[in-house]
Amino acid sequence: MKRRFDIKSLVRENILELDPYSSARDEFSGSASVFLDANENPYNTPLNRYPDPGQLELKRTIAGLKDQAIENLFLGNGSDEGIDLLFRVLCDPGKDNVITVDPTYGMYGVCAKINDVERRSVLLTDDFSLDAHAVLEAVDRNTKMIFLCSPNNPTANSLDRDALLIIIDNVNCVVVVDEAYIDFSSGQGVLSLLPEKQNLVVLQTLSKAWGLAGIRLGMLFAHPDLVRYLSGVKYPYNINALTLKEALAGLGDVKQAERWVSEILEERENMAVQLKSMDVILEVFPSDANFLLVKVEDPGRLYEFLVNRGIIVRDRSSVPLCEGCLRITVGSPEENRLLIETLRKYRSS
């Protein structure tokens, strides 16, 4: 289904009228021998210089790797910056609403709250699958965004692609598909659909498969008009020089990231088998990500037991549909072995 979709009709009036800040590096970005335009210190190269506010070199690299046009790419200080900017560009506080499908990543709700935007929560079904019609029923004329996380955190499963498409094709708002864990998934994701789905926003990150959570680099893929609005609202130099450098270095070694991912996937399957064989573990949910959600009898007690032995997992037992559940990240083979060994001592303790 191909519909005319006008991003502009969703953007806040004040943002449509915004005349973005223009920095020295925006006004001249070519090469020259003497730069006296930005009040920088002439010493301490290269860190004395402001970084490229348009992040062109890094964007070219990512666009190439992801087979996307540069105009479709926005880079943020983690995915979290992209999420927050979407709220600030699209949602009128006190008037508009967004929909999250829970349980899911907490930042969507936190950003909604901070921006004084109503959040409507639709639950996944009991087996963690996406009920597209329940989501569509929650939409009204003030709905600006729907957040869908696939593979989903903390339930670890991918959402059904057809259900995602039903939502994307039947709303007049932005649909944000958070693919932070897509590199660990057996599914293909929705990024390749970007050219034909004008209301689609896809989030990916260097924080997981690329092993670069410390540098804070999130990728947001969207319609070029939306990317322009986001770029006009971000801090001019939101990606610092150190992050640009390390991101380029990390992305230069695709083989390394692939090796990490395949080791983590192998470890995930090993761990799932071992955990399933244990009496303390009532259920290991299928995972398409780099973590396992497991159900146990007494999550609080098991959590404390592990903490006391220096192993930290995430207690998700207070989250809807995750009663009794702990979330365990897949670590190195050595870390995973320690976890399993420690769990074996749990019953007898």
Ligand SMILES: *Cc1c(COP(=O)(O)O)cnc(C)c1O
């Ligand atoms: C880890 C994670 C991210 C990554 O966030 P960054 O800010 O890029 O580190 C995004 N979305 C979900 C669902 C996550 O679990």
